Amino acid sequence: GDSVTQMEGPVTLSEEAFLTINCTYTATGYPSLFWYVQYPGEGLQLLLKATKADDKGSNKGFEATYRKETTSFHLEKGSVQVSDSAVYFCALIGNAGGTSYGKLTFGQGTILTVHP
Amino acid sequence: DTGVSQNPRHKITKRGQNVTFRCDPISEHNRLYWYRQTLGQGPEFLTYFQNEAQLEKSRLLSDRFSAERPKGSFSTLEIQRTEQGDSAMYLCASSLAEARGDTEAFFGQGTRLTVV
Numbered sequence: 001g002d003s004v005t006q007m008e009g010p011v012t013l014s015e016e017a018f019l020t021i022n023c024t025y026t027a028t029g030y031p032s033l034f035w036y037v038q039y040p041g042e043g044l045q046l047l048l049k050a051t052k053a054d055d056k057g058s059n060k061g062f063e064a065t066y067r068k069e070t071t072s073f074h075l076e077k078g079s080v081q082v083s084d085s086a087v088y089f090c091a092l093i094g095n096a097g098g099t100s101y102g103k104l105t106f107g108q109g110t111i112l113t114v115h116p
Numbered sequence: 117d118t119g120v121s122q123n124p125r126h127k128i129t130k131r132g133q134n135v136t137f138r139c140d141p142i143s144e145h146n147r148l149y150w151y152r153q154t155l156g157q158g159p160e161f162l163t164y165f166q167n168e169a170q171l172e173k174s175r176l177l178s179d180r181f182s183a184e185r186p187k188g189s190f191s192t193l194e195i196q197r198t199e200q201g202d203s204a205m206y207l208c209a210s211s212l213a214e215a216r217g218d219t220e221a222f223f224g225q226g227t228r229l230t231v232v
Contacts, residue, residue, distance in 0.1 A: 044209075102147055
């Protein structure tokens with residue numbers, strides 16, 4: 001079945017540092033890939049997405065590129081802020097057989113803490 | 117629209133009791149999903165509705181779990197004879213599926229269940 005693996009955390013950075021959170025996936029067909037973020041006390045929010053190979057998703061200074069050859073979708077940000085402290089989830093929607101119903105498969109999450 | 121609403125936010129119950137959670141999706145959304153999230157893990161898919169029809173159930177959804185979505189609006193998730201292993205955050209999400217494509221899934225803040 002489909003699966004998503006994220007780098008183990010937690011990740012602790014100083015403000016303005018460069019961020020990378022690794023994500024690799026296993027899926028049949030051509031999945032859509034997502035990063036969701038969960039701020040303290042809030043629900044999951046979509047951060048960015050990419051629906052086909054070589055697409056780059058971007059939002060709020062975060063970027064991730066859909067790499068089919070390495071089955072990866074690593075999240076990056078050039079300069080993190082304290083307000084970026086949250087839990088980040090990589091996820092996919094598989095489409096084996098052409099029908100996915102939008103069911104998300106999530107990674108285990110990476111806790112990011114940014115210090116001033 | 118205030119987004120996806122879940123009630124209650126927290127529930128503490130004794131082992132063996134039945135509990136019911138409610139999810140009110142975004143009003144025009146025709147798809148509704150239930151996920152379960154345990155500490156340190158990503159959300160895991162439980163079940164999915166397209167309008168009032170329950171189209172997929174995960175193997176995680178034992179016979180003690182039942183979900184309904186009468187009239188294709190709000191949904192309820194009932195757990196009978198709760199066990200300590202049922203302690204988790206139960207998340208609801210909704211999306212709009214159209215011929216031209218699907219919207220992203222919007223998540224509620226979840227119901228945290230503690231079985232003592």
